[in-house]
Amino acid sequence: MEDKSLSVNGLLILAILIGGAGFSAAYAHTTVSVEQYDIEVGWGIEPPVVGLKNDIVFGISVPGEVEGAKTGVQSAFQNLEATVKFGGLSKELDINADTRAGHYRSPIIPTKTGSMTVNVAGEINGVPVDVDIPIEDVETTAVLDFPPRSSAGDGDIASLKAAMSALQRDLESGTATGQDAGPAYDFAVFGMSLGAAGVVLAVVAMLKKRK
Incomplete structure (x- = not known):
């Protein structure tokens, strides 16, 4: 069972590498017909992921001599x-x-997630072309992440807890080393508390803005 799993993983990696080299399968490509020409447009690597190099790929063909077969059109973008x-x-x-x-x-x-459209305009061997072709939506890196990343809010809250714990230890340490530090010390503690409260409010506001 383990050897089979390794074999499957190896095939998946090979498929990704081949896709990056320019030979990926057309999973979500869109094809439109303009007279005898079929124009196919899509991503070279699917799903497309924001920030990762990719290609928009085109296939332009006419019906071949054998039924169901297609023949690629060379120099199709000469006037497109x-x-x-x-x-x-x-x-x-x-x-x-x-x-x-x-x-x-x-x-x-x-560079951004969302929908894109490709316009192909001009002519192919005298046949006028002007078509808008939608392509697959760009995804975030979450579609490739494993293990899934924790939310940014969780990391901020953990950092906040650590900072507050450290502050509390410092205050307790200062109280333990002096019997009565006087008003100056009490004022300093009050100021540090206000500062900590400001940090808490700032972080909470930041987290709300991210949602």
């Missing part, structure tokens, strides 16, 4: 442009030809 859109922002993509006929890619690092 591709633009990726996110909200009100847009970026014209630099298109690189893949080693496979009819396949193209554009390197990109997604």
Whole structure:
């Protein structure tokens, strides 16, 4: 059973490496047809994760001689442009030809989670093209994290507890070393308490803002 598990893990790692090299399968690609041409668009590595290098990949083909088969169109982007859109922002993509006929890619690092759309416009061998094609949503790194990371709030609360415990020990130590330090000492303790209370309020406000 253990050998089988190692074998499965090895296959998963191999699949990820192959995807990074530019040969990942089209899990969530979208295909639109413009006359005889099929235009397929998606991510090279899926799911796309914010901050990780990826590619937007294209496949442009026509029906092949055999039913169900397709033939890739070479130099399809000679008179085509591709633009990726996110909200009100847009970026014209630099298109690189893949080693496979009819396949193209554009390197990109997604910087925000959410939905993107790719516009392909121009012409293919005299056929006008102007289509918007949605691609898979960009995810946070949480989809890859293991073990799952604890929430930021948990870490802040733990740090706060540690700081308060240290302050309490310091105060108790100061009280134990002197029988009566007088008003000056009492005033200092009062000031430190106010400072600690300020820290607590600041952290609570920060945690509420993050939710």
